[in-house]
Each structure stands twice: as structure tokens, then as C-alpha cells.
Amino acid sequence: MKTFVIALGLSALGTAAFAAMADVDTDGDGVVSFTEMLAVYPTLTEDGFGAIDTNGDGVVDAEEMTAAEEGGLIPEA
Numbered sequence: 001m002k003t004f005v006i007a008l009g010l011s012a013l014g015t016a017a018f019a020a021m022a023d024v025d026t027d028g029d030g031v032v033s034f035t036e037m038l039a040v041y042p043t044l045t046e047d048g049f050g051a052i053d054t055n056g057d058g059v060v061d062a063e064e065m066t067a068a069e070e071g072g073l074i075p076e077a
């Protein structure tokens with residue numbers, strides 16, 4: 001019971017302002033493509049996506065996603 005409450009609290013924190021990684025990564029491969037990102041953030045441009053994809057591999061991983069959220073690169077969902 002205690003574990004359940006803690007898990008719930010953490011999950012609420014994680015989704016406070018932004019879409020959760022798992023919500024954006026609709027095909028579940030662990031990274032977010034421009035197409036997946038566009039479904040959640042329709043105003044995102046390719047340039048904007050490029051700014052989030054800091055290592056330039058064409059997809060956004062969890063680390064890049066967090067950095068983008070903290071840096072204000074993506075709009076709130």
C-alpha cells in the first residue's frame with residue numbers, strides 16, 4: 001500500500017507540466033522521432049526539433065527530452 005502511494009506521487013510529479021516520454025514515444029522504441037513529437041507538439045518546427053536533438057542522430061532520447069523541457073525548448077503539452 002505504501003509503495004503504491006509513493007509510486008503514484010512520483011508519477012504525478014513527472015507529468016506535472018509536460019507529456020511523459022512514454023506518451024510521446026508512441027511506437028515504444030525508447031526514442032522520439034519528429035513525427036511522434038509533432039503529434040504531441042503540433043507547433044514544433046523541424047528547426048525546433050533539431051535544437052532538441054543535440055547529438056544530431058535524428059531522434060530525441062529521454063536525456064535530450066529532459067534537457068529540452070528544462071531549457072524551455074518545447075512548449076508545455
Ligand SMILES: [Ca+2]
Nearest residue numbers: 025029031032
Ligand atoms: Ca519512438
Ligand SMILES: [Ca+2]
Nearest residue numbers: 053057059060
Ligand atoms: Ca538525439
